Amino acid sequence: MLMPQGIIFLLLAALAAGIFIRALRHKWRILTLGAPENRFDQPGRRLKNFAALILMQGKMVREFYGVIHLFIFWGFIFILLGEIPLLLEGIFPNFTVPLLGDNPYFYLIKDVLSLLVTVGLFVGIIRRWVMRPRRLYRTAEAALVVALVLAVIVSDWLIGAAKLALAGGVLPAFRLTVVYPLLVPLFAGLSPDGIAVFQSTMWWLHVLVFLGFFVYIPNSKHLHVLAAPLNGYFASLTPPGAQIKPLDPLAAAGKEYGVGRIENFTWKQLLDSFACGECGRCLEVCPANLSGKPLNPKQMICRTLKEHLLEKGEVMRRHDLSSTEDLSPEKLSALLREDPEAAVLGKSLLGDVFSEDALWACTTCGACQEVCPVSNEHVGKIIDMRRFAVMNEDRYAPELRLAFRNVESKFNPWGVSWSERAAWAKQLDVPLWKDAGEVEYLFWVGCAGSFDNSAKRVSEAVVRLLQAAGVRFAILGREEKCCGDFIRRAGNEYLFRLMAQENVALLNRYGVRKIVTACPHCLNTLKNEYPDLGGRFEVIHHTQLLWQLVKEGRLKLRPPETTAPARRIAVHDSCYLGRCQNEYEAPRALLSMIPGTQILEMERRKDRSFCCGAGGARMWLEEHLGERINLMRVRQALETEPTTIGVNCPYCLTMMEDGVKDLAPDRGVEVADPAVLLAQLL
Amino acid sequence: MRIVVCVKQVPDTTEVKIDPVKNTLIRDGVPSIVNPFDECAVEAALRFREEHGGRVTALSMGPPQAETALRKCLAMGADAAVLISDRAFAGADTLATSFALARAVAKIGADLIFCGKMAIDGDTAQVGPGIAEHLSLTQVTNVQKIKEVHADHLLVERVCDGGYELVRAKTPALLAVEKTVGEPRYPSVRGSVLAQQTEITKWSAADIEAPEEKIGLNGSPTQVMQIFTPETQLHSEMLEAPSEDALCDLLIGKLRQAEIL
Structure with missing residues (x-):
C-alpha cells in the first residue's frame, strides 16, 4: 500500500524523468542534424x-x-x-x-x-x-x-x-x-x-x-x-593515420565541399562535443596551442563547436530545417522578422565561429586524439573545415597555392623539375623498376628524399644499406609522384586524388606488393590511404626493414677502427611513424647499434612525442603566429645535452636541423637519421 | 564582347631531351601542358572579361587528347572550349594551322582574340599573326598590357627592345601576349571539377568548312625534315707564359692564327 510520501515521491520522480527525457530528446534531435556515418x-x-x-x-x-x-x-x-x-x-x-x-x-x-x-x-x-x-x-x-x-x-x-x-x-x-x-x-x-x-x-x-x-x-x-x-x-576503429574520410570531388560536384556549417559534420563528430569531459589533456599536448597559436583543441570541441551546435541546432529544429545549405537570403530575412535568434543560421562556421588562424595552426600530429580519454577525433574536423576553405571557398595561403601548383606541374611541392627526381641516385647503381626484373621491394623515395639535400643523404644511406644486406629493390625514378599526404591534410582532396590515383595505377600496373620508404608521411598515405583508391600494398619504414635485416643477420656492420667519441643521441619520434604506426622500437634499436651510443629520452617521447611543426601541410605554410614549434622541440632535445638528435622523418630532419642552426649553431649537434649513421659503419 | 583565346598543347619542354640517336624529342613519359605563353593569354582574357564583361572561348587545334589543355582553360575560368580535331589537319605547318584556327574563330565569332606570343615547342611565333592575317584583323604582338579599352579601339603596351611601345589598335583585333601580361591563376577546385564536366565542342575540318588543299600537309608549304641538336665543337687550350706581356703576345698570336683578329 502506497503511503502519501510514496505518491509524492513518484510524482516527483515522474516529473524528473519527464524533464530528463525531454532534454535528452532535444539533444537527440540536435545530434541527428549531423550527416550520416x-x-x-x-x-x-x-x-x-x-x-x-x-x-x-x-x-x-x-x-x-x-x-x-x-x-x-x-x-x-x-x-x-x-x-x-x-x-x-x-x-x-x-x-x-x-x-x-x-x-x-x-x-x-x-x-x-x-x-x-x-x-x-x-x-x-x-x-x-x-x-x-x-x-x-x-x-x-x-x-x-x-x-x-x-x-x-x-x-x-x-x-x-x-x-x-x-x-x-x-x-x-x-x-x-x-x-x-x-x-x-x-x-x-x-x-x-x-x-x-x-x-x-x-x-x-x-x-x-x-x-x-x-x-x-x-x-x-x-x-x-x-x-x-x-x-x-562508436570510437574510430581505423588507425589514426587512416581516419580522413574519402571524398570524390567529381561525384560530389553539386554539394558543398567539406564542412562549412555545423550540421555538415557527422553525428559522431557532433557527439564528440557532448562526450567531452573538459579534462584538457589535448590542450597539454597540442604543439599549436603550446606554441601560442590560436588553436585550442579543448575549446574547439567543448565550447566553440558545441555552443554553436546547441544554438544553431535549437533554431534549426524550431523552424523545422534539416540543413541551411539551401537557405536563401530571402528566406533567412523572412525568418529573422519572426525570430531574431535565426541570425545564427546566417553565421559561417569558418570565420564567424571558428577562426581560420586556428584552422591552419593544426599540424595533424594527433597528440590530442592519442590522449583523449573519450575517443574524440579532433583532426578529422580540422581536415573537413580545411576542405571547405580550400575546395569550396578557394581561400587559403598563397604559399600553399604555390605548393599545390608545384605538385600539379612538377609532381613535387619543392617545384624542382620532375625529370630530376632520380638525380640523387645517379652514382648509386639503383635499378629503375621498369628495368629491374625480379625485385622484392620498391623503395618509395618520396619528394623530400628526392629533392631535399639532407633527406637525399638518407635516401643514399638507405640504398647503400639495402645493397649491403643483399635486398633486391628498385625505385620508380621519374615515374614517382608526390604521394599527396600534405595535399590531403591541407584539404585539397581533388589534387590528392589526382596524384594518388596516378600513383596507384602505376604501382598496380607494375605489380608492386612490398614497399619500403624513408618518409613516414608517404608510408602512412601509401599504407592507410591508398587502399580506398584500389592500392593495397605492404608498406614499411626503412628503420623497420633495416632492423629486421639486422635481426636476420643479413645486415652486418663493421665496427669502427678508431674508437669514436661517445655519442649521446636524443631520440625524436615523428608523429607519423610513432602515433600513426605505433613504431618506437626500430629507430631506437638501430641507433643503439652505433658503438659508444647512449640513447637519451626526452620528456615528451613515443606516443607523447612533440611534433616538429611540419605535419598537416605546415611544412608548406609560413609560421606567422606564436613561437616556432621546431624551436620548442629542439629546445626540449637540447635539454638532454645530446651530441646528436636522432630523427626518422624528412620533415623532422629539416625542422630540427633548422632549429639547431637557430638555437645552438656552435654546439655541433648533429641531426641524423639512423640510416645515415649506420651507413658510416659499412 | 566575344573573346577567343587560342591555346596549344605542348610537351613540357623544360624537361624534354632530344634523343641523340634518333634526333627526335623524347616524349616518352613527358607530360603535356598548356603552352605557358597561352596560359598567360588565357589569364589576360579572363582579366579582360572580369573588367569589361564578355564571354571567353578557348580554342585549340590538335589530337583528341588536346582536350586536356582545354579543360585546364575551362578550370581557370573560360566559359566554353572548342577543339578542332581531324586527321586532315595532320602535318600542318604554321600557315595551315593558322588557316584552320582562323576558320574556327570565324565560326565562333570574336571581337578580341588572345594568343601567347609563341609556343615553346616550335618557337615560331607565326600562328597568332597568321590567324589575324587570314581574318584581316588588326594584330599586335608582344603585348604586355591593355591600357585602355574604347568602343572601337584598344590602347596596348607592346614590348620592344629597351622599353615598350604604346599602340592604338582598332578592334576587332588579335593580341599575342608576353608572359608579363599576368601570372596565370591557379584554378579553384570548383573550377577544375566544373571543367571536367563541361562539354567541349569538337569540330572537324568539314565543320569549319576548311577546304582540303588549305589544311594539313596539303596546305603546308613548309615541312619539318629533321630535328637535331646542333653540333657544337669546343676546343679549349690553357695558355701559359712567364709574364703577362708574354701571355698577351701569345694570345694575340693565337687569335690571329685563328683569323679572329
Whole structure:
C-alpha cells in the first residue's frame, strides 16, 4: 500500500524523468542534424573498445588524476545501484531489494567507492581551484557538480547511519561497511523517533538532490556521463593515420565541399562535443596551442563547436530545417522578422565561429586524439573545415597555392623539375623498376628524399644499406609522384586524388606488393590511404626493414677502427611513424647499434612525442603566429645535452636541423637519421 | 564582347631531351601542358572579361587528347572550349594551322582574340599573326598590357627592345601576349571539377568548312625534315707564359692564327 510520501515521491520522480527525457530528446534531435556515418559495424571490436576505454578507463588511468576518475566512474555506478534500495526502501519500508538491499558485499564495495570518490572529489577541488592548472576551467558548473555529488554521498551516509542506529547498531546488510558505523555515534542521545524524523528528512533531501542531479545532467557539461560511453563504443576503429574520410570531388560536384556549417559534420563528430569531459589533456599536448597559436583543441570541441551546435541546432529544429545549405537570403530575412535568434543560421562556421588562424595552426600530429580519454577525433574536423576553405571557398595561403601548383606541374611541392627526381641516385647503381626484373621491394623515395639535400643523404644511406644486406629493390625514378599526404591534410582532396590515383595505377600496373620508404608521411598515405583508391600494398619504414635485416643477420656492420667519441643521441619520434604506426622500437634499436651510443629520452617521447611543426601541410605554410614549434622541440632535445638528435622523418630532419642552426649553431649537434649513421659503419 | 583565346598543347619542354640517336624529342613519359605563353593569354582574357564583361572561348587545334589543355582553360575560368580535331589537319605547318584556327574563330565569332606570343615547342611565333592575317584583323604582338579599352579601339603596351611601345589598335583585333601580361591563376577546385564536366565542342575540318588543299600537309608549304641538336665543337687550350706581356703576345698570336683578329 502506497503511503502519501510514496505518491509524492513518484510524482516527483515522474516529473524528473519527464524533464530528463525531454532534454535528452532535444539533444537527440540536435545530434541527428549531423550527416550520416556508419559506426555500427564490427560490434565485437566496438564492445572490446568500450570495455577498455570506458569500463577500464584505459586512457584515463595513464595519469594520476585519471585514477581518481576511475574511482569516480565506478563509484558513480555503485552509488546509482545503491539508489535502487535506498529509494524503494524509502517508499516501501518493509521491502528489501534482492541482490542489493540485503547484500553486505554490495554495501562494502559501495562504501569503499563512496569514500574514494569523496577523497577524489577533494583532491579534484584542490587541483582545480587551488593548483589551478591551465587545462581546467574553473566554472560555477564544475563547482555545482562537485557539490551535488558530495550531497548525494553525504546524505546517503547519514540515512544509512540513521538506519543502523535505529536497528541498534547491527544490520546484516551493513556488517562490512565502514562509514555507516562510524557515523552512528552522531545519533547518541537522540530518541528513535528523533532519528526516524532525521532519517526521513535526509531521505527527502537526498531525493531532491538526486533527482535534481538527474535533471541537470542532460542540460550541462555532465551530459558527458551519458555521451562518453557512447563515444567509446562508436570510437574510430581505423588507425589514426587512416581516419580522413574519402571524398570524390567529381561525384560530389553539386554539394558543398567539406564542412562549412555545423550540421555538415557527422553525428559522431557532433557527439564528440557532448562526450567531452573538459579534462584538457589535448590542450597539454597540442604543439599549436603550446606554441601560442590560436588553436585550442579543448575549446574547439567543448565550447566553440558545441555552443554553436546547441544554438544553431535549437533554431534549426524550431523552424523545422534539416540543413541551411539551401537557405536563401530571402528566406533567412523572412525568418529573422519572426525570430531574431535565426541570425545564427546566417553565421559561417569558418570565420564567424571558428577562426581560420586556428584552422591552419593544426599540424595533424594527433597528440590530442592519442590522449583523449573519450575517443574524440579532433583532426578529422580540422581536415573537413580545411576542405571547405580550400575546395569550396578557394581561400587559403598563397604559399600553399604555390605548393599545390608545384605538385600539379612538377609532381613535387619543392617545384624542382620532375625529370630530376632520380638525380640523387645517379652514382648509386639503383635499378629503375621498369628495368629491374625480379625485385622484392620498391623503395618509395618520396619528394623530400628526392629533392631535399639532407633527406637525399638518407635516401643514399638507405640504398647503400639495402645493397649491403643483399635486398633486391628498385625505385620508380621519374615515374614517382608526390604521394599527396600534405595535399590531403591541407584539404585539397581533388589534387590528392589526382596524384594518388596516378600513383596507384602505376604501382598496380607494375605489380608492386612490398614497399619500403624513408618518409613516414608517404608510408602512412601509401599504407592507410591508398587502399580506398584500389592500392593495397605492404608498406614499411626503412628503420623497420633495416632492423629486421639486422635481426636476420643479413645486415652486418663493421665496427669502427678508431674508437669514436661517445655519442649521446636524443631520440625524436615523428608523429607519423610513432602515433600513426605505433613504431618506437626500430629507430631506437638501430641507433643503439652505433658503438659508444647512449640513447637519451626526452620528456615528451613515443606516443607523447612533440611534433616538429611540419605535419598537416605546415611544412608548406609560413609560421606567422606564436613561437616556432621546431624551436620548442629542439629546445626540449637540447635539454638532454645530446651530441646528436636522432630523427626518422624528412620533415623532422629539416625542422630540427633548422632549429639547431637557430638555437645552438656552435654546439655541433648533429641531426641524423639512423640510416645515415649506420651507413658510416659499412 | 566575344573573346577567343587560342591555346596549344605542348610537351613540357623544360624537361624534354632530344634523343641523340634518333634526333627526335623524347616524349616518352613527358607530360603535356598548356603552352605557358597561352596560359598567360588565357589569364589576360579572363582579366579582360572580369573588367569589361564578355564571354571567353578557348580554342585549340590538335589530337583528341588536346582536350586536356582545354579543360585546364575551362578550370581557370573560360566559359566554353572548342577543339578542332581531324586527321586532315595532320602535318600542318604554321600557315595551315593558322588557316584552320582562323576558320574556327570565324565560326565562333570574336571581337578580341588572345594568343601567347609563341609556343615553346616550335618557337615560331607565326600562328597568332597568321590567324589575324587570314581574318584581316588588326594584330599586335608582344603585348604586355591593355591600357585602355574604347568602343572601337584598344590602347596596348607592346614590348620592344629597351622599353615598350604604346599602340592604338582598332578592334576587332588579335593580341599575342608576353608572359608579363599576368601570372596565370591557379584554378579553384570548383573550377577544375566544373571543367571536367563541361562539354567541349569538337569540330572537324568539314565543320569549319576548311577546304582540303588549305589544311594539313596539303596546305603546308613548309615541312619539318629533321630535328637535331646542333653540333657544337669546343676546343679549349690553357695558355701559359712567364709574364703577362708574354701571355698577351701569345694570345694575340693565337687569335690571329685563328683569323679572329
